[in-house]
Amino acid sequence: MTATQLHAQLPPQLMTTPPLLTVSGVNRRFGDVVALHDVSARVYPGEVLGIVGESGSGKSTLLRMMNLEDTPDSGDYRLALPGVTGNLFELDRFARRMLCARHIGIVYQNPHLGLLMKNSSSGNVAERLLIAGERSFATLRSKARVALEASEFPLARMDAPPIELSGGMQQRVQLAKAIALEPALLLLDEPTTGLDVSVQALVLDTLKRLQRDRAITMVIVSHDLGVIRTMADRVMVMRRGRVVEEGLADQIFQDPQHEYTQALVHAKL
Amino acid sequence: MSLATLTKPWAAFSYGFLDASAKRELRRKMLKAIAVPGCQMPYASREVPMARGWGTGGLQVTLTLLKPTSRVKVIDQGADDSVNAASIRKFLHRVSGATETWDTLDATIIQSRHRVPEERLRDDQILVLQVPNPEPLRPVEPNMSTARQMHADADYGRLWLVLYEQIVRSGRVMQGAAYPSLVNGRHVMTPSPIPRWDVPKLNMARHLTFLSAGREKRLYAVPPFTRVEPLAFSDVPYKVEDHGNLTCSRSGVTGFFMNEIPQEDGSAVHELSDSHLGIKAIRRAEGEAAPIGATWYQNGEFRA
Numbered sequence: 001m002t003a004t005q006l007h008a009q010l011p012p013q014l015m016t017t018p019p020l021l022t023v024s025g026v027n028r029r030f031g032d033v034v035a036l037h038d039v040s041a042r043v044y045p046g047e048v049l050g051i052v053g054e055s056g057s058g059k060s061t062l063l064r065m066m067n068l069e070d071t072p073d074s075g076d077y078r079l080a081l082p083g084v085t086g087n088l089f090e091l092d093r094f095a096r097r098m099l100c101a102r103h104i105g106i107v108y109q110n111p112h113l114g115l116l117m118k119n120s121s122s123g124n125v126a127e128r129l130l131i132a133g134e135r136s137f138a139t140l141r142s143k144a145r146v147a148l149e150a151s152e153f154p155l156a157r158m159d160a161p162p163i164e165l166s167g168g169m170q171q172r173v174q175l176a177k178a179i180a181l182e183p184a185l186l187l188l189d190e191p192t193t194g195l196d197v198s199v200q201a202l203v204l205d206t207l208k209r210l211q212r213d214r215a216i217t218m219v220i221v222s223h224d225l226g227v228i229r230t231m232a233d234r235v236m237v238m239r240r241g242r243v244v245e246e247g248l249a250d251q252i253f254q255d256p257q258h259e260y261t262q263a264l265v266h267a268k269l
Numbered sequence: 270m271s272l273a274t275l276t277k278p279w280a281a282f283s284y285g286f287l288d289a290s291a292k293r294e295l296r297r298k299m300l301k302a303i304a305v306p307g308c309q310m311p312y313a314s315r316e317v318p319m320a321r322g323w324g325t326g327g328l329q330v331t332l333t334l335l336k337p338t339s340r341v342k343v344i345d346q347g348a349d350d351s352v353n354a355a356s357i358r359k360f361l362h363r364v365s366g367a368t369e370t371w372d373t374l375d376a377t378i379i380q381s382r383h384r385v386p387e388e389r390l391r392d393d394q395i396l397v398l399q400v401p402n403p404e405p406l407r408p409v410e411p412n413m414s415t416a417r418q419m420h421a422d423a424d425y426g427r428l429w430l431v432l433y434e435q436i437v438r439s440g441r442v443m444q445g446a447a448y449p450s451l452v453n454g455r456h457v458m459t460p461s462p463i464p465r466w467d468v469p470k471l472n473m474a475r476h477l478t479f480l481s482a483g484r485e486k487r488l489y490a491v492p493p494f495t496r497v498e499p500l501a502f503s504d505v506p507y508k509v510e511d512h513g514n515l516t517c518s519r520s521g522v523t524g525f526f527m528n529e530i531p532q533e534d535g536s537a538v539h540e541l542s543d544s545h546l547g548i549k550a551i552r553r554a555e556g557e558a559a560p561i562g563a564t565w566y567q568n569g570e571f572r573a
């Protein structure tokens with residue numbers, strides 16, 4: 001079943017707005033490994049799309065594509081934003097960097113990927129603003145503080161380097177950095193994996209509140225169905241680089257169709 | 270077999286020491302550097318009778334520019350009479366017939382390491398700065414090919430971040446010499462180990478400046494009338510060293526960049542860092558005719 005057929009099977013949509021994010025027909029191979037096979041996805045404004053799947057199913061690869069860090073062998077990527085047109089995979093490096101800085105925020109599972117560990121936490125947030133051209137120290141300072149506060153980071157430690165912080169706090173710095181420029185799209189790759197359960201719950205709380213307050217469009221990747229259940233409006237299930245099932249979160253969790261999804265959901269329950 | 274058969278027959282050195290092809294390559298790179306202000310141009314650094322790290326980059330540029338009518342001044346730490354400055358100047362004279370001079374007003378080519386002279390340079394003068402580390406991104410990006418890509422993208426966020434961190438940690442910008450500066454609104458360069466005091470002298474200057482690093486094999490230029498803006502936040506102004514009201518203990522001159530000379534009793538006196546300006550001031554005080562040109566700073570204040 002191709003992803004296009006999947007879309008056709010979706011229940012009638014109440015949403016009349018066009019999707020904010022559309023990827024279609026994305027293929028990506030690493031040597032013999034097919035990381036993504038004809039993957040398509042849409043995310044509507046203000047919506048949270050959850051992506052679940054076993055390890056190696058291509059979730060992170062897809063997210064990296066959405067953050068324009070990697071280009072597929074073939075595929076099309078569009079964002080419905082003012083001034084953004086055409087297939088984004090065809091942009092040159094400079095245009096990509098500007099687009100990502102301005103419109104997309106990302107939180108990685110591994111904070112080392114997203115943070116400069118030896119700079120201050122507020123500096124990590126400020127770097128985003130600096131790339132966007134902010135040149136007033138006072139503004140940098142206050143905007144970094146606002147972003148850190150919004151991600152519920154303890155402000156007393158805003159100038160401590162991430163390397164000295166706990167895992168949960170590091171994720172909050174990443175989050176603050178990701179939302180500092182108020183992006184249209186927030187990408188989260190296993191944002192709470194590796195945190196202990198209580199910290200995980202707190203970080204999820206923050207994410208939920210942010211989503212509610214700012215109506216940010218999110219794509220969240222996790223192999224933890226609990227996380228997806230808490231966060232996502234719609235769920236996409238991936239296996240071996242393919243989308244095997246897609247639907248509203250309740251539908252996927254209550255009435256999974258594909259046998260792989262059934263196994264996944266039942267293992268969880 | 271005699272020694273004579275093993276050695277090459279005697280031949281004179283090329284004019285200006287470097288052979289013609291070396292000079293042609295350097296000239297081409299110098300023209301490129303002028304065409305893209307502040308952008309580092311790689312070049313094939315040649316052997317000169319001096320160890321790398323002692324100003325071979327500057328020396329090669331100077332050798333390429335020299336002609337018999339040139340008048341050449343060489344400064345090391347602001348002084349014309351240091352061993353290094355004196356030997357380079359003598360060498361330049363020997364291989365080109367150019368006249369040696371100490372006087373900024375008299376020179377057509379000035380090779381320097383740490384200082385830009387205090388007297389304003391004219392449009393018929395060329396300043397050649399010796400640079401140890403030409404890459405301003407090195408402290409934030411050790412991978413040189415990534416750094417080149419960052420220059421291509423004008424991706425200087427990390428340099429700004431360094432300034433941000435310094436202000437957060439110490440309340441002020443700690444960067445002393447080699448202060449990163451944006452040239453012509455496009456490329457960030459490191460202006461050699463000149464103090465912050467000297468950076469404004471490069472902005473919209475009438476003279477041409479070459480900066481060359483022999484070990485790193487890169488040269489770049491600031492053409493006349495080109496903007497050179499030290500990176501600074503809009504609300505944390507760029508500050509030069511606090512030397513405006515120091516007085517030179519030998520010449521009595523005030524308002525210029527000074528060297529600090531520690532005394533035996535633990536105190537310190539100051540001495541004009543531009544040594545020949547000091548000499549001229551002393552001569553004038555003794556009633557000799559020693560013309561002093563217009564200076565960039567007056568009473569410790571920079572005049573654009």
Ligand SMILES: Nc1ncnc2c1ncn2[C@@H]1O[C@H](COP(=O)(O)OP(=O)(O)OP(=O)(O)O)[C@@H](O)[C@H]1O
Nearest residue numbers: 030033035053054055056057058059060061062223
């Ligand atoms: N840069 C790369 N070079 C080679 N193979 C890669 C590369 N990136 C990903 N892969 C391969 O592509 C496949 C998908 O990887 P991906 O990281 O997207 O999986 P994932 O779903 O995020 O898994 P996990 O849950 O373990 O994070 C894997 O088989 C992986 O080995």
Ligand SMILES: [Mg+2]
Nearest residue numbers: 059060061189
């Ligand atoms: Mg992954």
